[in-house]
Amino acid sequence: MAEPLLRVDGLTKRFGGVVASDDIMLDVSAGELHAIIGPNGAGKTTLIGQLQGEIAPNSGRIAFDGRDITALPVYDRSMLGLARSFQITSLFRDFTALDNVALAVQAHAGHSFRFWRNARAESELRDPARAALKRVGLEGRADVIVSSLSHGEQRQLEIAMALASRPRLLLLDEPMAGLGAEESARMVQTLRELKQELTILLIEHDMEAVFALADRITVLVYGRVIASGAPADIRANEEVRQAYLGEQEVVQAQGAGLGATHG
Amino acid sequence: MTTHLTARNAVVVAMIAFLMLVPVYAATTGNTFMMTLFTRIIILAIAAVSLNLIMGFGGMVSFGHAAYLGIGGYVVGILAKEGIDSGFVQWPLAIALSGLFALGVGALSLRTRGVYFIMITLAFAQVVYYVANGLDRYGGDDGLTIQRRSEFGGLINLSNRTFFYYLCLALLLATVYLVWRMVNSRFGMAIQGARSNERRMNAIGFPTFRYKLICFVIAGLICGLAGVLLANHTNFISPQLMHWTRSGDLIVMAVLGGMGSVFGPVIGAVALLVLEETLPHLIGLVTHVFTGKEIAAAKEYWQLILGPMLLLIVLFARGGIDGLIARSRNG
Numbered sequence: 001m002a003e004p005l006l007r008v009d010g011l012t013k014r015f016g017g018v019v020a021s022d023d024i025m026l027d028v029s030a031g032e033l034h035a036i037i038g039p040n041g042a043g044k045t046t047l048i049g050q051l052q053g054e055i056a057p058n059s060g061r062i063a064f065d066g067r068d069i070t071a072l073p074v075y076d077r078s079m080l081g082l083a084r085s086f087q088i089t090s091l092f093r094d095f096t097a098l099d100n101v102a103l104a105v106q107a108h109a110g111h112s113f114r115f116w117r118n119a120r121a122e123s124e125l126r127d128p129a130r131a132a133l134k135r136v137g138l139e140g141r142a143d144v145i146v147s148s149l150s151h152g153e154q155r156q157l158e159i160a161m162a163l164a165s166r167p168r169l170l171l172l173d174e175p176m177a178g179l180g181a182e183e184s185a186r187m188v189q190t191l192r193e194l195k196q197e198l199t200i201l202l203i204e205h206d207m208e209a210v211f212a213l214a215d216r217i218t219v220l221v222y223g224r225v226i227a228s229g230a231p232a233d234i235r236a237n238e239e240v241r242q243a244y245l246g247e248q249e250v251v252q253a254q255g256a257g258l259g260a261t262h263g
Numbered sequence: 264m265t266t267h268l269t270a271r272n273a274v275v276v277a278m279i280a281f282l283m284l285v286p287v288y289a290a291t292t293g294n295t296f297m298m299t300l301f302t303r304i305i306i307l308a309i310a311a312v313s314l315n316l317i318m319g320f321g322g323m324v325s326f327g328h329a330a331y332l333g334i335g336g337y338v339v340g341i342l343a344k345e346g347i348d349s350g351f352v353q354w355p356l357a358i359a360l361s362g363l364f365a366l367g368v369g370a371l372s373l374r375t376r377g378v379y380f381i382m383i384t385l386a387f388a389q390v391v392y393y394v395a396n397g398l399d400r401y402g403g404d405d406g407l408t409i410q411r412r413s414e415f416g417g418l419i420n421l422s423n424r425t426f427f428y429y430l431c432l433a434l435l436l437a438t439v440y441l442v443w444r445m446v447n448s449r450f451g452m453a454i455q456g457a458r459s460n461e462r463r464m465n466a467i468g469f470p471t472f473r474y475k476l477i478c479f480v481i482a483g484l485i486c487g488l489a490g491v492l493l494a495n496h497t498n499f500i501s502p503q504l505m506h507w508t509r510s511g512d513l514i515v516m517a518v519l520g521g522m523g524s525v526f527g528p529v530i531g532a533v534a535l536l537v538l539e540e541t542l543p544h545l546i547g548l549v550t551h552v553f554t555g556k557e558i559a560a561a562k563e564y565w566q567l568i569l570g571p572m573l574l575l576i577v578l579f580a581r582g583g584i585d586g587l588i589a590r591s592r593n594g
Contacts, residue, residue, distance in 0.1 A: 052466065054462070054465075054466075073465075073470070074465040074466060075465050075468050075469055075470045075471075076470075078465075078466060078467055078468030079468050083466075083467070084466055086463075086466075090460060090462060090463045090466075091460065091463065092455075092456055092459040092460050092463065093459065093460075094459055095455075095456075095459065099452070102452075103452055103453075103456050103464075103467065103469075104467040104468075106449055106452060106453070107464075107467045107468035107469050108468055112449040112450055112452070112453040112469070112474060113450060113474075113477065114448055114449040114450055115444065115445050115448050115450045115451075116444050116445075116448055117448055117449070118444075118447045118448065119447060119448055119449045119451070119452045120447065122449075125449075161467060165467050165468055
């Protein structure tokens with residue numbers, strides 16, 4: 001088997017007495033959509049934060065494409081091809097949608113010590129930005145200020161920005177958080193298209209979406225990996241059912257066979 | 264956007280035309296005070312525009328910007344005292360030292376945020392202020408009179424008031440144009456992105472610190488030039504040049520005029536300094552109308568009027584005067 005694109009080895013992070021990541025092992029192969037599920041407080045966002053570089057682990061190792069990136073700052077990881085979308089929408093709110101995406105393009109188009117030419121008139125930045133907006137269906141909203149976009153549109157814009165930084169691995173932190181049924185369906189469609197050409201690590205509470213999209217699933221409970229495998233195996237795993245769904249209402253989701261509602 | 268621009272442009276053009284005509288008016292009426300006042304306004308406008316580059320566009324609220332006025336001014340004054348009159352030496356050295364100081368201050372202060380950033384920039388400015396106070400050879404806290412303005416090998420004569428005025432105005436317009444180009448360039452987008460959401464900037468691959476630092480240095484260079492002009496204008500330097508209240512004045516100019524636009528601080532500088540001159544007269548006039556005689560003591564309370572005006576601008580007109588103009592068009 002080829003070297004995985006992302007390899008996480010023994011990753012541990014403590015916040016005071018709480019172990020948010022407990023000796024996590026995780027491989028993400030090139031081309032797959034790997035989902036991480038787990039109840040609230042399982043440490044999913046903490047894990048993404050460490051992969052992206054905002055949070056420094058206490059111990060363990062993260063390798064991206066065979067290279068140790070554990071100590072690399074956030075912006076250098078972005079340059080290598082790690083892109084993250086945020087659970088809580090994190091955009092440039094006083095810029096237009098197009099400006100937001102163009103900034104992501106600019107970040108990967110050489111240094112920005114260019115003081116003279118009007119950046120908003122550079123087709124080298126604007127064209128790829130428009131293309132990324134088009135891929136998430138926001139081409140008609142390019143010139144709208146972000147704070148005037150709907151929540152669903154902002155979630156789509158999050159994805160467009162991650163795309164515009166030409167990622168090799170997309171880290172998506174609950175892209176469907178707070179979306180209505182229609183917006184969720186649109187997001188699932190977007191992710192289905194993206195997974196054709198990108199490696200994606202997806203954190204998501206929407207079980208229907210996870211089982212529809214994922215090639216592999218890792219289950220995280222209290223910072224520990226309790227199971228990892230194909231969706232069918234996870235669905236059949238008794239430990240997962242007990243640990244993850246034990247105290248919660250189990251909903252038989254059609255086509256998925258496992259689903260849970262969350263507050 | 265474009266409708267805003269036309270209303271704004273009209274004000275910008277009118278303001279520039281007005282500033283260009285000041286010497287004509289002063290010459291025909293013999294009002295030299297107006298020349299002196301507006302030369303000072305233009306020089307401080309350069310400083311305010313440079314402050315707004317880091318504050319309005321970069322989100323770096325520097326409370327020590329007057330330090331660069333002081334450094335620029337003192338380099339001119341000290342060199343003049345030591346017999347080096349050449350502007351070819353004085354000016355580049357003054358600007359370079361201002362930039363170097365900004366590099367040091369920025370490298371340390373940009374690692375902090377919010378109130379801490381404000382306090383650290385203030386602290387550095389206070390250090391320079393007290394150093395200037397201690398320079399006994401150069402007048403200490405009394406200051407130092409500059410005998411001769413900068414010499415440019417006879418090419419230009421800064422002692423000609425009208426010429427000096429137009430030189431300052433040309434440098435102001437050049438500064439505004441330069442900053443305008445800059446904030447709309449890739450560099451400017453990076454700076455504004457860092458102001459808006461620095462965490463996200465890092466996430467999409469920008470090492471924001473180095474862009475902010477360079478921006479901070481550029482603002483220092485420009486303000487150093489303003490200091491050079493101010494020393495040449497008043498023929499005098501003293502620590503008052505960089506008193507912390509002066510840094511406050513520069514912030515007020517940017518807020519009053521509008522931090523969202525490059526030209527806003529110019530409007531703010533004109534508005535603040537003209538109010539500073541006319542409010543005492545206005546108070547005198549009002550007391551005259553109501554009591555039959557002018558109450559001189561009341562004139563000192565002009566800031567009682569200015570304060571609430573600033574409060575209203577901050578509370579109800581976030582974009583300052585520039586913002587009001589932009590909104591009046593489509594409102």
